[in-house]
Each structure stands twice: as C-alpha cells, then as structure tokens.
Amino acid sequence: MKTVPGSAAEMLGALRAGQRTASDWTEQSLARIEARNGALKVWSHVAADSARATARALDAKPPVGPLQGMPFGVKDVILTEQAPTGYNSPIYQDFFPRIDAACVKLLRAAGAVMLGKTETVEFAAAFRLAPTHNPLDPARTPGGSSSGSAAAVADGHVPVALGTQTGGSLIRPASYCGVFAMKPTWSRVSRDGIRLYAPTLDTLGWFARSVEDLGLVYDALVPDRLPRRSRAIAGARIALCHTPFAQRAEPSTRAGLTQAAEALARAGAQVSTLTLPPEFDDIDRVHHIIMRAEGRSAFLPEYRADLPLLNEHFRALVENSDGYSDADLRQALDRAAVLRARFDRLAAPFDAVLTYSVPGEAPLGLGNNGSADFNSLWTLLHVPCVNIPAFTGPSGMPVGLTVLGPRFADTPVLEMAAAIHPVLAEARAGAQVGG
Numbered sequence: 251m252k253t254v255p256g257s258a259a260e261m262l263g264a265l266r267a268g269q270r271t272a273s274d275w276t277e278q279s280l281a282r283i284e285a286r287n288g289a290l291k292v293w294s295h296v297a298a299d300s301a302r303a304t305a306r307a308l309d310a311k312p313p314v315g316p317l318q319g320m321p322f323g324v325k326d327v328i329l330t331e332q333a334p335t336g337y338n339s340p341i342y343q344d345f346f347p348r349i350d351a352a353c354v355k356l357l358r359a360a361g362a363v364m365l366g367k368t369e370t371v372e373f374a375a376a377f378r379l380a381p382t383h384n385p386l387d388p389a390r391t392p393g394g395s396s397s398g399s400a401a402a403v404a405d406g407h408v409p410v411a412l413g414t415q416t417g418g419s420l421i422r423p424a425s426y427c428g429v430f431a432m433k434p435t436w437s438r439v440s441r442d443g444i445r446l447y448a449p450t451l452d453t454l455g456w457f458a459r460s461v462e463d464l465g466l467v468y469d470a471l472v473p474d475r476l477p478r479r480s481r482a483i484a485g486a487r488i489a490l491c492h493t494p495f496a497q498r499a500e501p502s503t504r505a506g507l508t509q510a511a512e513a514l515a516r517a518g519a520q521v522s523t524l525t526l527p528p529e530f531d532d533i534d535r536v537h538h539i540i541m542r543a544e545g546r547s548a549f550l551p552e553y554r555a556d557l558p559l560l561n562e563h564f565r566a567l568v569e570n571s572d573g574y575s576d577a578d579l580r581q582a583l584d585r586a587a588v589l590r591a592r593f594d595r596l597a598a599p600f601d602a603v604l605t606y607s608v609p610g611e612a613p614l615g616l617g618n619n620g621s622a623d624f625n626s627l628w629t630l631l632h633v634p635c636v637n638i639p640a641f642t643g644p645s646g647m648p649v650g651l652t653v654l655g656p657r658f659a660d661t662p663v664l665e666m667a668a669a670i671h672p673v674l675a676e677a678r679a680g681a682q683v684g685g
Contacts, residue, residue, distance in 0.1 A: 254460040258320050258409035265319045272305040272319030276363055279321040283407050291381040292398045296366040300332040304363050315361025317470055323402045323411035326367040327374045329443040330354055337445055338372045341556045351443025353412055353454055360470040365408055368398025374414050375447045377561045390612040393423030394619035400427040403457040410467055411457045416447050418625025420455040424637040425650030426612035431457045432464045435658050436632035439471045448544040451629050461668040476661045481669040484518030491524045491605040494531045498623045500610035506641040513677035537630040539582040543574045586630055593631050594656040602666035607650040611643035634660040636667040640674050
C-alpha cells in the first residue's frame with residue numbers, strides 16, 4: 251500500500267525515524283486550526299493546552315504506541331476527558347464529562363493526541379445543524395452530521411477525526427469534502443461513551459486522507475489486527491450495485507459510476523452488476539421505522555428532565571408523532587435481520603461491491619446537509635463501507651464512491667478500497683489531461 255505524502259502514515263514514519271516530534275505535529279495542527287477555524291467553524295472546542303501537554307509527555311519517552319504523536323479530532327457526541335461534550339444542544343452547554351469514550355481511550359492508548367471536539371448536528375440527529383462550511387467551497391455544506399470531522403480532515407487540521415453514522419453521517423460528508431471515511435461493521439468497534447440515537451443502527455467511524463490511514467485507526471480500535479495485503483485489480487471480482495434508488499442519483503453521478511467500472515475493467519477487473527432483489531425495495535422505510543422508533547427511548551431523559559430546552563423534533567420522537575407501534579418495530583427489526591443475511595450471501599462471491607456514496611455534489615448553502623439515500627441501506631445492513639474520492643461533478647466538487655462487502659469483511663474492504671482508488675485517480679487524471 252503506497253504511503254500518501256502528508257498522511258498520518260508518512261508523519262508517523264518520520265516521527266519514528268526521529269525526523270519529527272509529537273510536539274511539532276501538534277503545533278502544526280494547532281496553527282492550521284488557528285488560521286482556518288474562524289472562517290470554516292470546524293471546531294466546537296480546541297483543547298490546545300492538554301494537547302500540548304500530551305505531546306510533550308510523548309516526546310519525553312521512546313515511541314511505543316503505533317499512533318504515537320498523531321493528532322485527531324472527535325465529533326462532539328463522543329465523551330472526552332480533556333474537552334467538554336455539548337452535543338450541539340442548549341441542554342449540555344458547559345458539560346464536562348471528565349471521561350473518555352472507549353474509542354478515544356483506545357486512540358490515546360495507541361499514542362494519539364486528542365486536539366478537541368468537532369461540530370455536529372444536534373445529538374447527531376436533527377434540527378440544529380453544524381455551523382461548519384465545506385473547505386473546498388465555503389458556500390456549500392460539508393454534509394452532516396459529522397460535519398466538523400470531515401472538514402477538519404479535508405482542510406488539513408488533523409489527519410484523522412472520529413465521527414458516527416446512523417443514516418449517512420460518515421460516508422456522505424466524506425464524499426462532499428473529498429476525503430476517505432470508514433464505517434466499519436456494526437458492533438465491530440465499541441460505542442461505549444457515544445451518544446446513541448438508534449442503537450441498532452448507530453456506528454462509530456472515522457475520516458482520513460488515505461485508505462492506509464483508515465487502516466491504522468481500524469487496527470487501534472478492534473480486538474484482532476488482521477494483516478492486510480496488497481490486492482491487484484487484475485482478476486478482482488467487483489460488482490456494481492445501483493441500489494433500488496438509482497433514479498435518485500444525478501446523471502453525472504450515474505455516469506461517474508459507469509466510467510469507474512470501465513476504468514476498472516480496463517485494469518483487468520472482472521466487473522459485473524449486483525441487482526438487489528425486490529425484497530430490498532422498501533429498505534429505506536425499514537431503516538426509517540427503526541430509527542424513529544428507537545429514538546423515542548434515546549431522548550426520553552431530556553424529554554422528562556429538560557423539556558423547555560428540548561427542540562420540538564425530539565419531543566415529536568418521544569411522543570411518537572409517526573404512530574409506530576411495537577408491532578411495527580418488531581416487524582422492521584425482523585425484516586432487517588433477514589435482509590442482512592440475504593445481502594451477505596449476495597455479496598459473498600465478489601471481492602468488493604462498488605456503489606454510490608451520494609446523489610451528487612455537496613448542495614449549496616448550510617441549511618441542507620444532503621441526502622442519505624445511498625447510505626442508510628448499508629447502515630441498516632451493518633456492512634463495512636469505505637468512501638473513496640472518485641470523480642468531480644459539474645461544478646468541480648468531489649464525488650465519492652463506496653466500496654463495501656458482507657458483514658465483518660472489514661479487512662478485505664480496506665484492501666480492495668486501497669486497490670480501487672489508484673485506478674480511479676489515474677483515470678481521472680488522464681481524463682483531465684486529455685480534456
């Protein structure tokens with residue numbers, strides 16, 4: 251796997267070689283944040299003092315952790331000992347939990363340096379949107395709800411940032427901001443200390459500047475570090491999946507997926523089409539029922555203790571404005587279980603499945619985080635997904651594609667994403683030169 255210049259992997263190599271220090275890296279990140287955060291509004295809190303102290307302590311001893319010295323950001327729905335956790339909610343202003351979520355604790359145990367909290371949609375759910383601008387075009391959204399984390403990586407504030415996904419809150423902003431993101435298999439990584447909306451959907455994930463960096467974080471967060479190998483595109487079995495919602499993709503996005511398939515075929519891949527059977531047609535409704543029904547319990551504490559400060563959206567969830575019954579939820583959960591096993595069987599013959607990440611480019615304005623139409627089904631199915639930057643849309647903004655596979659195929663998905671991305675990048679560069 252080729253190391254990307256400026257990536258976490260490259261910087262970690264320089265640190266281990268004695269060419270850089272953790273303090274150097276931390277100061278570089280803090281300077282970038284100081285220069286850019288005022289305009290982009292990426293961070294809800296910057297823990298500069300504790301980050302500097304952590305970096306100095308790391309520099310005082312030989313490197314031992316695999317991520318020693320690496321700065322990272324944390325979506326502000328994840329508990330952190332060294333920074334407040336506000337959930338972008340008036341209820342939790344100045345809330346300082348003094349405890350790390352499991353994911354933060356694991357990264358810090360690996361030697362990473364927590365720089366602060368990134369902006370999010372309220373409770374990673376709805377209503378109060380993040381104030382963050384897309385660093386590639388400040389007039390556009392970076393996507394939500396992991397808005398700040400995607401923008402922090404895209405704008406070079408940190409090489410890695412944590413996020414969460416209940417619908418499309420990792421893959422969509424990664425596509426809009428032109429970075430890589432991983433949503434691992436549901437339950438693969440501990441969610442202890444993360445604010446949950448729908449427990450059978452919510453998944454921790456992260457953003458990075460390369461597939462290699464995604465893998466470094468994965469290794470720090472999972473119990474078993476399975477060795478990854480370089481995969482060749484020649485002979486790889488890749489299935490294109492247009493999903494039941496292909497008509498929702500913009501024409502340029504549909505053309506981009508077709509062109510990606512052609513580039514992979516030219517490189518020797520065996521490209522075919524995976525058509526989901528009709529039983530998947532209402533999968534977005536199944537996702538919606540589970541998310542809304544489980545949200546009733548998620549926001550009940552605030553409903554009963556902090557009602558005057560709780561927005562009407564969350565009140566409606568608790569009050570079951572949708573009218574879903576226990577029978578509706580039971581039926582949806584049963585359908586989801588059947589569909590998960592069914593998709594695993596459908597995807598098993600392939601080395602990777604390639605599909606849309608988003609309908610198109612990031613929308614203009616900050617009042618629209620974009621559509622999760624091409625993400626929610628994979629969240630429901632619990633499968634591992636990696637967004638890779640793939641092509642540019644009509645306005646020159648990035649559009650990603652998703653590499654995925656059956657549940658718990660996280661390592662093969664990372665391997666195939668690392669193989670697929672250079673082929674698409676080369677094809678894009680050739681088209682630009684030819685144009």
